[in-house]
Amino acid sequence: MPTVDAQPGPFSFDPDSTALVVIDMQRDFLLPGGFGESLGNDVSQLQKTIEPLAALMAAWRTAGLPIIHTREGHKPDLSDCPPAKLSRGAPSMRIGDPGAFGRILIRGEYGHDIVDELQPIEGETVIDKPGKGAFYATELSDILEKDGIKSLIVTGVTTEVCVHTTVREANDRGYECLVPADCVGSYFPEFQQVGLKMIAAQGGIFGWVAESPAVIAAIQE
Ligand code: TIU
Numbered sequence: 001m002p003t004v005d006a007q008p009g010p011f012s013f014d015p016d017s018t019a020l021v022v023i024d025m026q027r028d029f030l031l032p033g034g035f036g037e038s039l040g041n042d043v044s045q046l047q048k049t050i051e052p053l054a055a056l057m058a059a060w061r062t063a064g065l066p067i068i069h070t071r072e073g074h075k076p077d078l079s080d081c082p083p084a085k086l087s088r089g090a091p092s093m094r095i096g097d098p099g100a101f102g103r104i105l106i107r108g109e110y111g112h113d114i115v116d117e118l119q120p121i122e123g124e125t126v127i128d129k130p131g132k133g134a135f136y137a138t139e140l141s142d143i144l145e146k147d148g149i150k151s152l153i154v155t156g157v158t159t160e161v162c163v164h165t166t167v168r169e170a171n172d173r174g175y176e177c178l179v180p181a182d183c184v185g186s187y188f189p190e191f192q193q194v195g196l197k198m199i200a201a202q203g204g205i206f207g208w209v210a211e212s213p214a215v216i217a218a219i220q221e
Contacts, residue, residue: 002218004178006210007200011178013151015219019066019144022053023134023156023163025118026071028111030157033100035111038093041187046157049185050117052212053155056183057118059216066147068125070134072162073105073112080130080137133165141173151176153215154207155183160195167199167206177207180215 003012028035030046037043060067074081078096086095095104101111107128120126129138143149152175154167163184167177179199186192199206 002221004208004210004214004218006178006208006214008204008208011176011208011210013153013176013178013218015063015065017148018151018153019068019147019149020057020060020153021134021155021166022057022067022069022114022118023154023166024070024072024158025050025053025114025156026073026105026112027101027115028073028099028105030115031101031111035093035099035101035104036187038099043187045187045189045192046185049155049157049183050115052180052182054117056153056155056180056212056216059219060153061121063219065219066125066149067120068127068134068140068143069114069118069120070127070129070138070140070156070162070166071107071112071114072129072132073107073109074130076103076106076108131165132162133169134162135166135169135173144175149175151178153178153180155180157185158191159184159186160188160191161186164195164198164206171206178215179207179209180212181209183212 001012003010102109127138134140154177170177181196196209200209
């Protein structure tokens with residue numbers, strides 16, 4: 001069984017029951033001039049995940065293993081956006097407002113879609129989620145159950161928000177989660193560091209943390 005050198009200890013997984021989950025690598029969060037940057041965030045902190053994640057996705061595809069992509073966003077009429085989420089932020093920057101890449105976080109808009117480098121290929125699953133976690137109000141549980149998935153390699157942005165929420169949701173549902181540190185990103189370096197520590201602390205309270213080259217080496221063995 002492939003084994004990855006990880007914190008708090010080695011992570012072993014059966015490739016036949018493991019999916020790579022790529023959380024919210026969307027233009028609205030990652031591109032200069034987009035929603036994330038308009039909120040005052042440093043998007044370069046997220047952009048550095050693109051290259052290692054592209055390499056991990058390529059190795060995963062070569063091994064013939066499943067990739068599940070997620071996108072955070074809402075219906076054009078915002079009927080799936082709770083008022084509390086909508087009202088947050090500066091009034092000129094609300095979800096649904098016109099942004100540099102179309103209406104912010106609205107399904108079907110250019111900014112809502114995944115960055116060019118990490119676009120899904122045919123046969124891969126794309127989950128549109130209205131919340132931070134990938135399980136809330138989505139078909140993810142059904143898909144994982146149908147495919148016999150037991151372990152998740154969780155990547156994407158942002159570490160302390162949608163990645164963390166998803167790892168926590170997965171943890172409560174009995175999935176083993178490994179987070180490759182170089183394939184998750186936060187706008188805030190201190191949240192990146194502490195967010196990763198929180199996953200592996202207490203003997204792996206939410207899961208394991210590793211570097212992506214170790215995951216790639218494990219599936220190529
Ligand atoms: N995908 C995700 O993390 N959504 C966010 O809103 N993240 C922030 O850090 N704002």
